[in-house]
Structures are given as C-alpha cells and as structure tokens.
Amino acid sequence: MSGNPWTNQEEARLLAMRADLIDFRVIAKELQRPLSSVYAHHAVLKARRENAGTAVRVVGRKTCVKNGGPGEAKPRKCLCCGHEFPSAHAGNRLCYRCRGQSFSPFEIRV
Numbered sequence: 001m002s003g004n005p006w007t008n009q010e011e012a013r014l015l016a017m018r019a020d021l022i023d024f025r026v027i028a029k030e031l032q033r034p035l036s037s038v039y040a041h042h043a044v045l046k047a048r049r050e051n052a053g054t055a056v057r058v059v060g061r062k063t064c065v066k067n068g069g070p071g072e073a074k075p076r077k078c079l080c081c082g083h084e085f086p087s088a089h090a091g092n093r094l095c096y097r098c099r100g101q102s103f104s105p106f107e108i109r110v
C-alpha cells in the first residue's frame, strides 16, 4: 500500500530491471510489491528523472559554483558578444555589458 515507502535500493532495482526490459509482473514479484504499485512508482520515477534535468538547470548557478568553485575567477569569453572579460566564477559567462541586459545565460539555452 501507499504506507510502504520505496527505498532507494528498490527504486534503483526497478529502474535497472526496466532498463533491461524486464516485465513489470516479474519486477513486482522480484520486489514483492503489488503490480499496480510498481507501475505507479515507475511512472513517478520517470517523471522525477525528466524533471531532474530541468531542476539542475534551474539551480544551475549553485551547480556551477559547486563544480567550478566560487573562487575560480579567470578571464572567460562572453557567451553573448565573445568579448573576454574577468569572470567571477564558472557560471558567469556574460560580460558586464551583456549582463546589463535583461537575460541570463540560463534563459538563453531553453
């Protein structure tokens, strides 16, 4: 029932088995969960996965800080005009002049 939460391990197994095109009925038996629950949870996981891409892009600034490090300041070429400028961090890809305009590099990519 819904009062029986899925563990990360079960979710990973469900996704792995689906990736191998294993039938939902077999997965349900394997995970000892009702078929309907396996179906429903797989849909949830798929949706979550698709949303994850957008979520990463939405928090792009934070992700970039994590990857590049906030202190990683170096000259970068502006994505907009190609002009080299002192960039504050890896997520900072527009020169001051272009950033003055009303868009961000994250919005351009969508």
Ligand SMILES: [Zn+2]
Pocket (backbone or CB within 6 Å): 078, 079, 080, 081, 082, 083, 094, 095, 096, 097, 098, 099
């Ligand atoms: Zn520029």
